[in-house]
Amino acid sequence: MSRHIARTTTRLACLTAAALFAFTAVAAKAPAPTADTIVADYLAARGGLAKIRSIQTLRQTGHVYGDAGRQGLVMRELKRPGKIRFEFTVQGVTAAYVTNGTEGWQVSPFAGDLEAKPMPEDALTEAIEQVDIEGPLVDWKAKGHHVELAGHEVVSGRDAYKLKLVLKSGSVRYEYIDVKTYLQVRTDSTRQVRGQAVHLTTTYREHKRVKGVLFPSVIEVTAVERPQKLRVVVDTVEINPPLPDTRFERAKKAQ
Amino acid sequence: MKKAPLLLFLVPAALYADQVFLKDAGSITGKIVEQTATNVRVDVGGGVLGVPMDRVERIEKGRCALDDYNDRAQKLGPSDVEGWKKLGRWASQAGLAAQAQDSYKHVLQIAPNDRQANEALGFVELNGRWVTEAESFKARGFVEYNGEWMTPAQAQVEQTQAANDQARRDAEQRARDAEQATRDAEARAKEAEDKAKEAQSNYSSPMYWGGWGYGVTAWPAGTAPDPVFTPRSQIPVKTHR
Numbered sequence: 200m201s202r203h204i205a206r207t208t209t210r211l212a213c214l215t216a217a218a219l220f221a222f223t224a225v226a227a228k229a230p231a232p233t234a235d236t237i238v239a240d241y242l243a244a245r246g247g248l249a250k251i252r253s254i255q256t257l258r259q260t261g262h263v264y265g266d267a268g269r270q271g272l273v274m275r276e277l278k279r280p281g282k283i284r285f286e287f288t289v290q291g292v293t294a295a296y297v298t299n300g301t302e303g304w305q306v307s308p309f310a311g312d313l314e315a316k317p318m319p320e321d322a323l324t325e326a327i328e329q330v331d332i333e334g335p336l337v338d339w340k341a342k343g344h345h346v347e348l349a350g351h352e353v354v355s356g357r358d359a360y361k362l363k364l365v366l367k368s369g370s371v372r373y374e375y376i377d378v379k380t381y382l383q384v385r386t387d388s389t390r391q392v393r394g395q396a397v398h399l400t401t402t403y404r405e406h407k408r409v410k411g412v413l414f415p416s417v418i419e420v421t422a423v424e425r426p427q428k429l430r431v432v433v434d435t436v437e438i439n440p441p442l443p444d445t446r447f448e449r450a451k452k453a454q
Numbered sequence: 455m456k457k458a459p460l461l462l463f464l465v466p467a468a469l470y471a472d473q474v475f476l477k478d479a480g481s482i483t484g485k486i487v488e489q490t491a492t493n494v495r496v497d498v499g500g501g502v503l504g505v506p507m508d509r510v511e512r513i514e515k516g517r518c519a520l521d522d523y524n525d526r527a528q529k530l531g532p533s534d535v536e537g538w539k540k541l542g543r544w545a546s547q548a549g550l551a552a553q554a555q556d557s558y559k560h561v562l563q564i565a566p567n568d569r570q571a572n573e574a575l576g577f578v579e580l581n582g583r584w585v586t587e588a589e590s591f592k593a594r595g596f597v598e599y600n601g602e603w604m605t606p607a608q609a610q611v612e613q614t615q616a617a618n619d620q621a622r623r624d625a626e627q628r629a630r631d632a633e634q635a636t637r638d639a640e641a642r643a644k645e646a647e648d649k650a651k652e653a654q655s656n657y658s659s660p661m662y663w664g665g666w667g668y669g670v671t672a673w674p675a676g677t678a679p680d681p682v683f684t685p686r687s688q689i690p691v692k693t694h695r
Contacts, residue, residue, distance in 0.1 A: 262546075262547070262549075263667070265659060265661065265673055266576060266587050266659070267575075267576025267586075267587040267659070268551075268554075268555065268558075268573075268574050268575045268576035269551070269576070269659065269673045270546060270549075270551050270554075271549065271551070271673075272549040273667055275666070275667065285667055285668055285669055286479075286480075287667070287669070287670045288549055289549070289551060289673075289674050290498050290499055290501070290549070290550065290551050290552055291482060291483035291484045291496075291498040291499060291518070291519075291520070291549070291550075292480075292481075292482055292483075292498055292503065292674075293480045293481045293482070293483075294480055294669070294670065295478075295479035295480045296668060296669030296670070297479060304478075305669055306476060306478045306479040306480040307480075307669075307670075308476075308480055308482065308503065309670075309674040309675075313476055313478075313480075313505060313506070313509040314477075314478055314509060315478035315479065318669065322668050322669045322671075325663065325668035325669075326668045326669070328665070329665065329666075329668065386664070386665055388664065388665065390662065392660070392662075392671075394615075394619070395612055395615070397662060399662050399664040399665075400664070401664035401665050401666070418664075418665075418666045420662050420663060420664030420665075420666075421662075422660075422662045424604050424605045424607065424608035425596075425602070425603060425604045425605075425608070425660075425662075426591050426594065426596050426603050426604075427603065427659065427660060427662070429661055429662060429663065429664070431666050431667065449478065
């Protein structure tokens with residue numbers, strides 16, 4: 200009888216030890232996510248660092264929709280390092296907003312300007328925040344940004360990691376990365392509009408793969424405390440199209 | 455020299471189909487209605503825009519989307535709801551906002567409660583009625599402040615901030631000498647007037663890009679449906695008792 204009890208006790212001890220070992224092993228395999236691991240998983244989900252880094256130029260075209268049936272055509276071109284051109288067309292009239300990374304200028308026929316003039320400071324700041332062709336999370340330490348995990352939040356019914364991103368410029372954003380897909384699903388940012396801080400929420404949907412890299416095809420922007428919405432639907436994404444530097448420079452003044 | 459903003463959708467006309475490329479950037483696509491040595495005037499499908507020739511890099515002539523729209527519209531019967539809706543969708547994809555709106559307005563004349571046409575024209579369904587954007591904002595509790603719709607709480611915040619800014623400016627003004635203060639006051643009055651005009655004309659429909667796009671801060675005038683247009687479903691029916 201006592202031998203039986205001793206055998207049973209030994210078995211129980213072995214089972215407990217095995218269970219503890221298994222638990223420890225699982226726990227060791229799945230450490231708590233950090234900002235670094237989340238960013239790494241996000242980059243892998245987008246297509247991998249190598250493919251993202253291979254993007255030298257990028258052209259995206261699509262439509263933009265506002266409230267009350269307002270709509271227009273949009274085109275965005277980016278080129279390393281730090282060049283961006285944005286065109287907005289309504290009813291056959293195209294305006295262009297361009298920066299070479301240091302200075303920006305615009306031609307806006309809607310405002311009666313048919314000749315290039317310097318881009319306003321607010322617009323230039325916004326443009327320069329978009330010139331990073333691979334996104335600020337790639338090599339964020341080397342770029343002088345700071346990223347930290349700021350918790351979890353539910354975005355469109357799904358759990359998402361909330362990353363606080365402080366850009367080198369000091370500008371702060373919150374990036375939301377889906378816990379399951381590791382895709383970027385939302386950005387919260389703040390913009391100064393006519394002296395007022397406007398808090399913006401940008402959501403990203405319907406990611407599509409182009410040459411191995413995922414891009415959101417529907418981008419929706421809402422302003423906190425305001426009813427208006429803006430929706431950009433990206434129709435085409437071209438990776439590494441030929442884009443001469445002249446696309447990003449101010450044309451010579453008319454003679 | 456102060457430049458007048460482009461007002462779209464004025465008087466349509468049609469002769470040729472051209473694309474006028476500007477020297478610095480940008481372009482105007484439509485139909486040239488007049489071209490001289492110094493100026494070219496382009497009908498963009500609802501409005502005519504004049505461009506000085508010294509701003510023009512080149513002109514490419516050919517068919518444009520407007521020609522295709524006119525061809526398609528001519529082939530449609532007046533009561534072909536699906537046809538006009540299809541044309542509206544096509545015009546929308548082609549960037550012809552005014553023509554898309556015309557198509558959908560045509561649909562509403564035949565089918566006043568058509569959901570697609572109402573939504574495309576910016577009407578919002580509220581308690582079974584299609585109402586304007588402004589009416590829907592009001593019904594949702596938003597208020598208009600400084601030419602922009604927002605929550606009453608946000609309007610209060612901005613109003614307080616504006617009052618504080620004004621008080622600070624007033625204090626600064628008092629500190630200056632009388633002559634300088636007078637000049638500043640005049641300048642501020644003009645600036646306020648300009649801002650008010652700008653708010654009135656441009657900021658009723660602000661554009662917040664949020665990381666995809668920049669530069670354009672408000673929808674150009676004329677990109678929303680004609681505010682005087684009222685679908686039949688909204689016209690009050692007189693009842694006799």
